[in-house]
Amino acid sequence: MKAVVFDLDDTLFDHTTSAIAGLTKWVPELGVRWSDDLIAEWFAIERVSYDAWLEGRLTHQGQRRARLQAFLPVLGRPVPTEEAELDEIFDGYLAHYRASWAAFPDARPALEVARSNGWRVGVLTNGSTVQQNAKLATIGLAPLIDVVATTETLGCSKPAPEAYLATCRELGVQPADTLMIGDNFELDVLGARAAGLTAEHLDRAAGITLAQLVKAS
Incomplete structure (x- = not known):
């Protein structure tokens, strides 16, 4: 070789541990009680959205927005119609995710x-x-x-x-x-x-x- x-x-x-650590801190900031059941939901949504980016059907930022559009209803939270608001919400997750790298x-x-x-x-x-x-x-x-x-x-x-x-x-x-x-x-x-x-x-x-x-x- x-x-x-x-x-x-x-x-x-x-990635998995970092993402879970980010989720456990971010979800309560949205006013939702954390549950381990949310982990599987998040990763399933992440996979579908990320694959859409890899296939060229979404931009990289677009797949982040798609994740929120699918995950926020799971949390019982409203889905913003403005992309800027979606981006701001996702930035909250990213901050905790990056802190756990x-x-x-x-x-x-x-x-x-x-x-x-x-x-x-x-x-x-x-x-x-x-x-x-x-x-x-x-x-x-x-x-x-x-x-x-x-x-x-x-x-x-x-x-x-x-x-x-x-x-x-x-x-x-x-x-x-x-x-x-x-x-x-x-x-x-x-x-x-x-x-x-x-x-x-x-x-x-x-x-x-x-x-x-x-x-x-």
């Missing part, structure tokens, strides 16, 4: 092992360029990464083969010499393998760590 490419959300960056404990060790192997290190993420780079900077991993490839910079998303191939080109390596690691089996493993990369599934529920996957390679 000459390079390793990591997914970001729920691989290096603990954190890397997984195994993220830095894995990046350090990869660099000690002499590998180039990349991140390939179905996300917005500004926010994903901000996450890496905030959690202290940006200096350990050579290339950050996002949906916006590439013009395509995982599992499109070009997403993986373009990332390899930016890293200056061949797909056959590149390892992809991520938590989403379809996007980070099957998609990467179809593009000619080696790929490993990060299954934390099974006790797998990032460092183990990097060393095992």
Whole structure:
């Protein structure tokens, strides 16, 4: 191997925990009592809206508004008709979400092992360029990464083969010499393998760590 490419959300960056922490502080600010039942509702809505952005049916800000348009009725709250008001409400969530940003404990060790192997290190993420780079900077991993490839910079998303191939080109390596690691089996493993990369599934529920996957390679 000459390079390793990591997914970001729920691989290096603990998106799920950060989002839940943000929700538990934001929902009461809307005058609604917090309930753990709301977690599943939020993430289901997030997935549908985010996929609409990846497919080009919504702008990035539009998918945020769509989330609120679906989630506010779940809370029993009225849905504003003005986009500016929707944006202001979503900013309340974002502030708490950003305040909770954190890397997984195994993220830095894995990046350090990869660099000690002499590998180039990349991140390939179905996300917005500004926010994903901000996450890496905030959690202290940006200096350990050579290339950050996002949906916006590439013009395509995982599992499109070009997403993986373009990332390899930016890293200056061949797909056959590149390892992809991520938590989403379809996007980070099957998609990467179809593009000619080696790929490993990060299954934390099974006790797998990032460092183990990097060393095992």
